[in-house]
Amino acid sequence: MSAYHPIGIFDSGYGGLTVLKEIVRKLPQYDYIYLGDNARTPYGTRSFDTVYHYTLECVQHLFSMGCRLVILACNTASAKALRNIQQLDLEKINPDYRVLGVIRPTTEVIGNYSKSGEVGILATKGTVTSESYLVEIEKFFPDVKVYQEACPMWVPLVENNEYMSAGADFFVKKHIDHLLEQSPAIDTLLLACTHYPLLLPKIKEHIPNNITILSQGEIVADSLADYLHRHPEMDEQCSKGGQIRFFTTDSPEDFSRQASLFYGEPVQAEKLSL
Structure with a gap:
């Protein structure tokens, strides 16, 4: 197939690069476009x-660049925008296009990791307020108890390259303590924001060894591979040239410099003007 139809990966900033990294590791043959709405x-x-209007605008840009399948590699966008885009917009834009999120793949498996049946969610205020994880986990694991903690300072710490600082220790410990105070039986923690894997060394310092920590990258990558296997009509449309392009709505120089922290290797970004 000669047509260029990459898989689009969208995030509000850098965090989705932790998801893209695992997707590319699992499915290196596909073309990808990553768009970070850093501005x-x-x-x-x-x-x-x-969030809905910002996300829709970026998704439409990815469609205009050839993407027919877009992954919202952002928990807040998945919580606040995905359903509206799927139910209200895709039929008008193109009913054959697809937009997927990161919440459902995670909630489909999270109960399998918990022996106590009690899991904790660490997320942004927007994701916690949406209660998306409570609703979705209930569908797949109705007996699992879910506890949530909003961590409003964690994303700024990561975005400002302060995630290894003493200040990060304070805020990481504060929110983990708040979460674990809700129940001593929590044995599984989900990092329900794609920025949070960069805080993993700090997080591990403040939780008991018996608690399993889940990041979303590998889960989402496995889910996408399964989706493409189950939907060969979409798989056939996705071009397979092994190319990756990176776009940001802010400074491409700043993005390229910061992105390697999340992606694990050098990134060269281009500017996208909305």
């Missing part, structure tokens, strides 16, 4: 309506 980050503190 308008963070999404986690914004209203549902604002």
